[in-house]
Amino acid sequence: MSDHLLVERHGAIATVVLNKPASHNAISIDMYRDLPGLVAGLDADPGVKVVVLRGAGQKSFASGADISEFERERGNAEAARNYNEHVAAAERAIEGLSKPTIAMVHGYCIGGGAGLALAxxxxxxxERARFAITPAKLGLVYSLESTKRVVDLAGPSRATWILVSGQQIQARRAFELGLFDELYPVEELEPATYEFAELITTRAQFSVRMGKEMVRRIVAGQLADDEATTHIRNSSFDTDDYAEGVRSFLAKRPPSFQWS
Structure with missing residues (x-):
């Protein structure tokens, strides 16, 4: 695995760190290549309930793909296609995790960094974070999958503005556009992120993961229940955690969910 990807564990929370602070955590091809396997391992680990993605330090989440590699890794059409496949695979791996994922964004969240955060x-x-999607400044085209994530959050006209301008968007404006969900002062971001992650670990995990699956299906265009979603909902009544949830509510005590 790339030396520039670190995994830290605190209880049921796993943190994936983009670890290239000297270059504002610019994402190398090796990092993109290794992310799917790393993420799959966390998804398969029953001890992990939440995954946080962050950059090293407080200056940058990720300043984008490592442009110093472009001439070597994207010097012709064939090489560029291979590169793009690794980028797409990394974003899909994060988006496809069955467990909740939180991007903790300090500072720059630019280009490829924005792509990972949106996944x-x-x-x-x-509050000092900066968001930008910059293909228009490099003569590139954002993929359909990545563009859809922007459209889903910001809407079509604002997504167009973001893409055609390539401008950096200040944190408050990015929050207003729906690109960021919560804003905190720099020193409060980390404790607030992990406080929320810890809260998720105390919830019924079948409910958490199936809730995420329902959202995924809606974003993909499903508008009515089918056999699969009806089965998911009805299955919750057969879980020990459902029984524990009812018992704890009636006893007026915090639940102790065991499913992972």
Missing amino acids: CDIRYAD
């Missing part, structure tokens, strides 16, 4: 379920950012 997460939730984005917590500090």
Whole structure:
């Protein structure tokens, strides 16, 4: 695995760190290549309930793809296609996690960094964060999948503005556009993010993951229940956590959910 990807564990919370602070955590091809396997391992680990994605330090989540590699890794059409496949696979891996994902955004969240953050379920950012999607400044075209994530959050006209301008958007405006979900002062971002992540670990995990699955289906265009979604909902009544939830409510005590 790339030396520039770190995994930290605190109880049921796993943190994936983009670890290239000298270059504002610019994402190398090796990092993109290794992210799917790393993420799959966390998804398969029953001890992990939430995944946080962050950059090293407080200056940057990620300043984008590592442009110093472009001439070597994207020097012709064939190489560029291969590169783009690794980027897409990394974003899909994060988006496809069965467990909730939170992007903790300090500072710059630019280009490829924005792509990874948008693939997460939730984005917590500090008040000095900057968001930008920059293909128009490099002569590139954003993928359909990545563009859809922007449209889903900001709407079509604002997504168009973001894409055609390539401008950096200040944190408050990015929050207003729906690109960030919560804003905090720089020093409060980390404790607030992990406080929320810890809260998720105390909830019934079948409910958490199936709730995420329902949202995923709606975003993908499903508008009515089918056999699969009806089965998911009805299955919750057969879980030990449902029984525990009812018992704890009646006893007026906090629940102790065991499913993972």
